[in-house]
Amino acid sequence: MLKYFLSKLGDQRKRKRIFYERLTEPLHLNLLSIFIALFGSFEQKIEFDLVIRQQYAFCLLQAAKFAQSLQIPSITVIEFGVAAGAGLLNICEISKKITQATGVQFQIFGFDSGQGLPAPRDYRDIPETFKEGDYPIVDREKLLQALPDNAKLIIGNIAQTVPEFIKSVSQESPIGFIAVDVDYYWSTKECLKVLQGEAEKYLPITLIHLDDIGIPSSNPWVGELLAVNEFNAENHYRKIHPYTFLRNKRIFQRTSWIDYVFVMHTLDHKSRSVDTEKTKVRVLSNPYL
Numbered sequence: 276m277l278k279y280f281l282s283k284l285g286d287q288r289k290r291k292r293i294f295y296e297r298l299t300e301p302l303h304l305n306l307l308s309i310f311i312a313l314f315g316s317f318e319q320k321i322e323f324d325l326v327i328r329q330q331y332a333f334c335l336l337q338a339a340k341f342a343q344s345l346q347i348p349s350i351t352v353i354e355f356g357v358a359a360g361a362g363l364l365n366i367c368e369i370s371k372k373i374t375q376a377t378g379v380q381f382q383i384f385g386f387d388s389g390q391g392l393p394a395p396r397d398y399r400d401i402p403e404t405f406k407e408g409d410y411p412i413v414d415r416e417k418l419l420q421a422l423p424d425n426a427k428l429i430i431g432n433i434a435q436t437v438p439e440f441i442k443s444v445s446q447e448s449p450i451g452f453i454a455v456d457v458d459y460y461w462s463t464k465e466c467l468k469v470l471q472g473e474a475e476k477y478l479p480i481t482l483i484h485l486d487d488i489g490i491p492s493s494n495p496w497v498g499e500l501l502a503v504n505e506f507n508a509e510n511h512y513r514k515i516h517p518y519t520f521l522r523n524k525r526i527f528q529r530t531s532w533i534d535y536v537f538v539m540h541t542l543d544h545k546s547r548s549v550d551t552e553k554t555k556v557r558v559l560s561n562p563y564l
């Protein structure tokens with residue numbers, strides 16, 4: 276962690292982020308972070324934003340907790356857009372630690388063409404920022420060797436690989452988290468088709484990380500946000516929405532990753548049906564009586 280932190284100090288953009296998003300937080304919380312970094316549990320480190328790719332760590336832990344609350348022993352998680360594989364390996368590492376902490380198992384999938392970005396189709400793909408050939412998988416063999424047994428790389432155009440994949444997802448290991456990092460509007464639209472299978476293939480609240488909504492040219496009429504808006508318009512029982520009040524639930528509130536976290540509400544999930552057996556009736560106390 277310390278080595279990683281020091282390496283970030285060499286990058287001016289990262290230095291700026293650490294300064295704006297972390298050092299401007301209250302001193303006592305930053306001091307407490309040092310204690311947590313040295314002696315805290317993995318879960319506490321996620322609470323204190325001390326894990327590399329905190330955005331993935333939060334989503335993976337939260338998905339595991341949602342699964343636990345429904346007594347689901349295993350979840351499927353996906354990274355769309357793998358490139359050199361740093362994100363996918365990061366998911367593998369974090370998931371392993373979350374399994375140790377929660378007992379929830381992970382089935383991990385990475386999707387990528389292997390050849391970098393395909394051609395953009397029009398202004399909706401934000402061609403002023405992204406271009407064909409960007410971010411190829413550098414060393415596929417090395418990446419495959421580094422993947423643990425519960426992780427797979429699915430190579431090909433997502434438009435072709437997702438429809439087959441969704442048939443293989445089972446309700447024994449529903450999708451709990453998808454990381455969308457394919458840059459274009461049209462590729463994102465293809466990724467989101469993975470959320471259109473039978474309801475029990477998902478958690479009732481499935482986490483989504485949208486990686487590319489923070490660039491200046493992002494807006495609801497292009498890129499990932501346009502794909503999300505169209506998904507919501509086209510799917511009556513599936514709605515993608517920012518994670519409700521996430522900022523207020525975090526210790527460090529100035530960090531920007533919070534704004535990239537969305538969820539899909541699976542409105543047709545059986546746990547959201549009026550016929551589902553409920554736990555015992557809850558009674559509120561009244562301090563005035």
Ligand SMILES: C[S@@+](CC[C@H](N)C(=O)[O-])C[C@H]1O[C@@H](n2cnc3c(N)ncnc32)[C@H](O)[C@@H]1O
Pocket residue numbers: 354355356357358359360361362363386387388389390391392393409410411412431432433434456457458459462465
């Ligand atoms: C920014 S990179 C991903 C970076 C990676 N998530 C990380 O954090 O290290 C975007 C990737 O999306 C992939 N991609 C974009 N559109 C695709 C499509 N339609 N089918 C398959 N791969 C696609 C590209 O090959 C590229 O590797």
